Amino acid sequence: MVFKKMLSALGVGGPSVDTVLANPNTRPGLALDGQVHLLGGDAPASIEQITVGLVTRVEIEGGDSEYAGIMEFHRMAVSGPLELAPKQQLAIPFQLPVPWETPVTDVYGQRLHGMTMGLRTELAVARAVDKSDLDHVAVHPLPIHERILDAFQALGFRFKHADLERGHIRGVQQTLPFYQEIEFFAAPQYAQTITEVELTFVTSQRGVDVILECDKRGGFLSAGHDVFGRYTVSHADADRADWVQVVDGWLRETTSRYGSLRAQGFGAPHGYGHGHGRGHGMGGLVAGAALGAAGGLVAGELIEDAFEGDFGDFGGDFE
Structure with missing residues (x-):
């Protein structure tokens, strides 16, 4: 016994x-x-x-x-x-x-x-x-994710890898203690400017914060560096835009500034409201994850x- x-x-x-x-x-x-x-x-x-x-x-x-x-x-x-x-x-x-x-x-x-x-x-x-x-x-993916991923594919970006990084992105409302990075090799038409792009979705019931991190090539007298863009879209926008044109605009705007985190809201067709903060490298954007139970998570x-x-x-x- x-x-x-x-x-x-x-x-x-x-x-x-x-x-x-x-x-x-x-x-x-x-x-x-x-x-x-x-x-x-x-x-x-x-x-x-x-x-x-x-x-x-x-x-x-x-x-x-x-x-x-x-x-x-x-x-x-x-x-x-x-x-x-x-x-x-x-x-x-x-x-x-x-x-x-x-x-x-x-x-x-x-x-x-x-x-x-x-x-x-x-x-x-x-x-x-x-x-x-x-x-x-x-x-x-949700429809809004699919449209953006489809646009990256249509623009010629090739998927490289995806992972989850523990931490919080500054200025973005997160409930989970990590964020996803979907990495792409640069498409040929962007290859002279960037080598890779990391795409992050932070999704809520209202919509999606889209964060882009572009690995910008260095020039003859300058070193390479990362530049950032942040764009906000609603779920209702999934079928209301030419997403190839929108994503191309995001990439060109993001790479046109040094280390800039720009906040954009999807308003009139291809019209955005702006606001931005400075940050160099993801360390300038990521805050450490606070552990503990919140909202049942x-x-x-x-x-x-x-x-x-x-x-x-x-x-x-x-x-």
């Missing part, structure tokens, strides 16, 4: 958990529907809580080094305390809202190289080892390396 209790505490013969998503594909601002399936073990089990949460890989700077960590950034309780009988089967439905700022992982039906996203289920078992499950999730909880093996890169470039 003592041996069985010891095995149960180690998770042997205990309850198991398996989450089944109705559809692993979603978009920012929508929801993930699914069921948590429980199977009782060899003995009765007291379940303290069942939670589901979105997890992803984030690049984190520490001193002079940078490393990747698996971060849970959004969590919801599916069930409170319950008793699970031996071999009992139980299915608990849930609907998890997807935050508006959730980064895009899949474009044109392919995984963005460098991006991972999963739904983690945690089963907290009294006096025993907690159980968990991880399911892959695909986050697709788990802001920056690094979870165990046990999930690292499930978070291999998927390949499949955005072309």
Whole structure:
């Protein structure tokens, strides 16, 4: 009996958990529907809580080094305390809202190289080892994202890589403790001015802040440097503009100034209101992430390396 209790505490013969998503594909601002399936073990089990949460890989700077960590950034309780009988089967439905700022992982039906996203289920078992499950999730762009990404492709930019950087961009209202950078090699018509462009979307229910970071080439007597542009568009603008022309205008304006962060609002066709601040390098724009729970979000909880093996890169470039 003592041996069985010891095995149960180690998770042997205990309850198991398996989450089944109705559809692993979603978009920012929508929801993930699914069921948590429980199977009782060899003995009765007291379940303290069942939670589901979105997890992803984030690049984190520490001193002079940078490393990747698996971060849970959004969590919801599916069930409170319950008793699970031996071999009992139980299915608990849930609907998890997807935050508006959730980064895009899949474009044109392919995984963005460098991006991972999963739904983690945690089963907290009294006096025993907690159980968990991880399911892959695909986050697709909203229409406004698609129009802007389509414009980059139409202008000849080639996708390079995407990742998440821990921190906040100054002057931009963020709820998550990281931001996404989608990197492109410069299109031929811009190659004499810039080498690469990093595109960041910070999305809300109202619209999107679009931040551009252009790696500007140096001249005969000047060194290369990064320049920045910030532009604000609403979701309603997705089908109201020639986005190739708009994005081309953003790029030309951004690269025409040294280290400028310009704030633009999408008003009359191709007419914008301006305001700007100075900053050199992303260090001038990024503030450190403040950790702690806010608005129901788990802001920056690094979870165990046990999930690292499930978070291999998927390949499949955005072309």
